[in-house]
Amino acid sequence: MSRTLKFILALNLLVLAVLTFAYPHLMVGPGKLIPGHKQLETDCFACHTSFIGVASPKCVSCHKPADIGRLTTKGKPVLKPLTSTPFHQELVSQDCVACHSDHAGVKRYHLKGYFDHALLKKETSNQCQSCHKSPGDALHKQITGNCAQCHTQQKWTPATFDHAKYFVLDRDHTATCATCHVSNDYQRYTCYGCHEHTPANIRRKHVEEGIRKFDNCVECHRSANEDDIKGGKEGGGDKREHE
Amino acid sequence: MKKSLWSGHVLPFTLLLGLLAAATLVGDYLLHRLNLVWVGRYMGIPGSLLIIASLYYSARKRKWVTTGDPKSLLKMHEFGTWLGSLMVLIHAGIHFNAILPWLATVAMGVNVVSGMVGKMLLSQSRKHVQGERDRFQLRGMSKTEIEKTLFWDAVALGAMTQWRKVHIPIFIVFAVLALGHIFSIFLFWGWV
Numbered sequence A: 001m002s003r004t005l006k007f008i009l010a011l012n013l014l015v016l017a018v019l020t021f022a023y024p025h026l027m028v029g030p031g032k033l034i035p036g037h038k039q040l041e042t043d044c045f046a047c048h049t050s051f052i053g054v055a056s057p058k059c060v061s062c063h064k065p066a067d068i069g070r071l072t073t074k075g076k077p078v079l080k081p082l083t084s085t086p087f088h089q090e091l092v093s094q095d096c097v098a099c100h101s102d103h104a105g106v107k108r109y110h111l112k113g114y115f116d117h118a119l120l121k122k123e124t125s126n127q128c129q130s131c132h133k134s135p136g137d138a139l140h141k142q143i144t145g146n147c148a149q150c151h152t153q154q155k156w157t158p159a160t161f162d163h164a165k166y167f168v169l170d171r172d173h174t175a176t177c178a179t180c181h182v183s184n185d186y187q188r189y190t191c192y193g194c195h196e197h198t199p200a201n202i203r204r205k206h207v208e209e210g211i212r213k214f215d216n217c218v219e220c221h222r223s224a225n226e227d228d229i230k231g232g233k234e235g236g237g238d239k240r241e242h243e
Numbered sequence B: 001m002k003k004s005l006w007s008g009h010v011l012p013f014t015l016l017l018g019l020l021a022a023a024t025l026v027g028d029y030l031l032h033r034l035n036l037v038w039v040g041r042y043m044g045i046p047g048s049l050l051i052i053a054s055l056y057y058s059a060r061k062r063k064w065v066t067t068g069d070p071k072s073l074l075k076m077h078e079f080g081t082w083l084g085s086l087m088v089l090i091h092a093g094i095h096f097n098a099i100l101p102w103l104a105t106v107a108m109g110v111n112v113v114s115g116m117v118g119k120m121l122l123s124q125s126r127k128h129v130q131g132e133r134d135r136f137q138l139r140g141m142s143k144t145e146i147e148k149t150l151f152w153d154a155v156a157l158g159a160m161t162q163w164r165k166v167h168i169p170i171f172i173v174f175a176v177l178a179l180g181h182i183f184s185i186f187l188f189w190g191w192v
Helices: A003-022 A035-040 A056-060 A199-208 B005-033 B037-042 B044-054 B056-061 B070-094 B099-138 B143-149 B151-160 B163-188
Strands: none
Touching (some): A003 B099, A003 B163, B005 B037, B005 B070, B005 B099, B037 B044, B037 B070, B099 B163
8 A cells, every 4th residue: 555545545544534523413323303302413422431331320310210200400390291101200210321322323222102111110110090190991991900910011912801701702702892892881781682592482481490680691691501590689589499 | 178257257256245145144144033133243253253264274385384275275265254254244234323333344355355266367367378378388488478478468367366465454444443343342232
């Protein structure tokens, strides 16, 4: 390699080195910062610690955990909070980058809208309604708390509901929800939604057995199994089992 | 049968370069489609290691090391740099953020092309000049006459060998920029 070529090469690399130190956000930064941190764009070490990365203590020096969701870093009330309830106060540890990323190039690797509930204190993580609103449908209206009975903390759906606790959906009862729960009202049900059970034949069968009160089917019938019929409380004062 | 310039040199060169471009696009598409973009994020590491390993040939060629068959090492150098470049290209295609790593990628691309062009044109030129020299010798021409006749061919051959002068400086640019990129990652990123 000639001396001239070596000189040109060294000069070019020197210019690039100078540009890197002068404009680090353009030369080595992984994309733009979030609007709130725009003024920190050329001051990498405001957030980064050499060879360690972004350490939470640096974040906390401006964003006091007790104020997050309530007050801005300047001490003014947050007018439009991103969540209905401040929850940063309930986190088990301060690991800001577990959820947050400021550079556009890094943000795309974070799962949007995903929050790891394991970061919450145990007593808080079970109080779903303190952060989440219950859906307004008939099924959820009647339920307060104990969301984990059907839902997980990873995803809202798929949700599991143990219908067998109320009535076993066997092969003769693989109907749509609306067949029994008319108008999406899961608080009520009817067994007369299919042609098999008509008011007339149900009445006839029960009267034959001397059962006068048979309007609440699942009180005695928790499945279609005729050998598994429990006597009802209001079976006409005559608690009996079918034979 | 004597291979034509097209089938013997231009076509393989075009195919190899086209394959690199196509494999980059397909790799990038698949990673996005399969939601495996994070894999591309780390592909720069094995890619760089492959390129570094393939530099053993360069050291062997300059006799900095003495073990290893140069011919096999050249094959390894060609394959290692091609595959390593593919990985780095996929890694680069995942995100377009900073200027320094992109300059490194461009330098790497020029380096790969210069290596391939140099290799293929150089071998073709050498074969051509040697064939002409043999032909003239059989005709009974003197050495001076042959050198006179083949003057421009020899000049062309000299020009072809210039690729080395491009290949090495561009490699240095690539190496320095890539090191700058790697250093910045270690400096700012939390690996632990």
